[in-house]
Amino acid sequence: MKLAHFDAGLFLNGYWQKRPLLIRNPWDVWRNPLEPDELAGLACEEGVEARLVTRDGDxxxxxxxxxxxxxxGELGDGPWTLLVQAVDHHASDVAALIEPFRFVPDWRIDDVMVSYATDGGGVGPHYDQYDVFLVQGLGRRRWRVGPRCDAATPLVPHEDLRLIGDFEATGDWILEPGDILYVPPGFAHDGIAVGDDCMTYSIGFRAPSRAELVEGWCGHQADALAEDDRYADPDLTIQAHPGEIAAPALDRLHAMVMEALSDRDAFARWFGLHASQPKYAEADWRPEEPIGRQEVRALLAERVALVRNPASRFAFIRQREDAILLFVDGHCFDCAGDAASLAEQLCAGPALTVDPALAASPAVLALIAALIDQGSLAFDDGE
Incomplete structure (x- = not known):
């Protein structure tokens, strides 16, 4: 499926992280990618994050x-909602919904949550800390959108849900199959099913908090520092008051910290590792035995396609024209020449048929073997 009537550049300029937008069925042809029974089946499986929200009055x-x-079978006629996270890891047709939204960089993509609701079902007015495209799959849902919220917004006491206490809508729409509602971070929104068999696909985008970045980067650097790398003041002189932490000492202490954190190249490598950590690692594709280079070469010669584990995260940072750092599932691979070209192609989409000529490159064979052995990649066996 493709977005046939949608200007990504105009959207990014006028709406992305700025204000909500209703997009009436922009697809060339809309087809609901998952049946309700399939979603219910996923919710019963171990290792799948699922929630059931029921309503009794208010x-x-x-x-x-x-x-x-x-x-x-016990739910009866009352309103209820089933929500299942990362359905794109289990259903290829749902994963395909991400492709039209890749005008946002891949490292920002979180997952596709799918919800099913009966008439009147919903999770209440709330706000999220991430961008989301809400794609109506089946049935109809009424969406009300309110103002931007923050940590000071009053919430209703609830042990499981973060519900906004005094929700006032500024926009009110009913979405039909194929319609999309974009909601930026922090904006209040409330979706209620209008009729039964209401399915919504939530394509979410993550954004690391400043606290997460500071904690992760500082911890990473601290782990690498030597125990004997300590404060020193060989030019110490007598100061007026022994209880004062003097400005020269503070300057030196501050410089020690900032110097340890200011290496941009080291930060880039750390962030690639951090951003590529898989959120759900239950889809274990690691082979029972390591794959050999000869087997990789033979399968490439037969033009067997490589497919990415849907739970894996691929990203790269360019170092120079013919060299990149490839990050996959929290691992970093320094790639140059043919290996760099292959790495970029692997980041471009979920499947790739490699040029058989690359089988002559030891670096290419080594990269493919390493990614297969860690469970991020596999040769397509047709199943």
Whole structure:
């Protein structure tokens, strides 16, 4: 599926992280990529993050998965909502929904959450810390969008859900299949199913907090520092008051810290490792035995396609024209020449048929073998 009637450049300039936008069915042809029964089946599986939200009057209750199959038969006629995270890791047609939104860099992509709701079902008015495209798959959903919220916004006391207490809508729309609502970070929103068999696909984009970056980068650098790298003041002189932490000492202490944190190249390498850590690592594709270079060469010669583990994260940082750092699932690979070209191609999409001529490159064979052995890549066996 493609976005046939959508200007990505105009959207980024006028709406991205600025204000919500309703996009009426921009697809060339819309087709719902997942059946409700398939979503329910995923919610029953171990290792799949799922939530069931039921409504009793004005009271919402949440249950966490995996859910017993019999639970769905007990729900009755009341409003309820099923939400399943990272469905793109389990269903290729759902994963394909990400492709039209790759005008946003891949490292920002989180996952595709899918929700199913009966008439009146929803999770209440709330706000998120990430951008999201809400794609209506089946049925109809009424979305109300409110003002931007922050940590000072009053919330309703609830042990599981972060619900906004005094929600006032500034926009109100009913979405039909194929319609999309974009909601930037912090904007209040509330979606309620209008009729049964309401399915919504939430394509979410992550943004690291400053606290997360500072904690991660500082911890990484601290782990690498030598124990004997300490404060020193060989030019110490007598100061007026022994209780004062004097300006020269503060300057030197501050410089020690900033020097340890200011290496941009080291930060880039760390951030690539950090950003490529998989969120859900349950899809273990590691082979029972390491793959040999000869086997890799033979399969490339047969033009067998390589496919990426849908739970894996691929990204790269360019160092120079013919050299990049490839980051995959928290591992870094220094790539140059043919290996760099292959690495870029691997980051371009979920599958790749490699030029058989690259099989003559030891660096290419080594890279492919390493990615297969760590479970990030596999040769397509047709299943």
């Amino acid at each position: 009271r919402l209750a949440m249950e966490s998965g995996p859910l017993p199959e019999a639970r769905f």
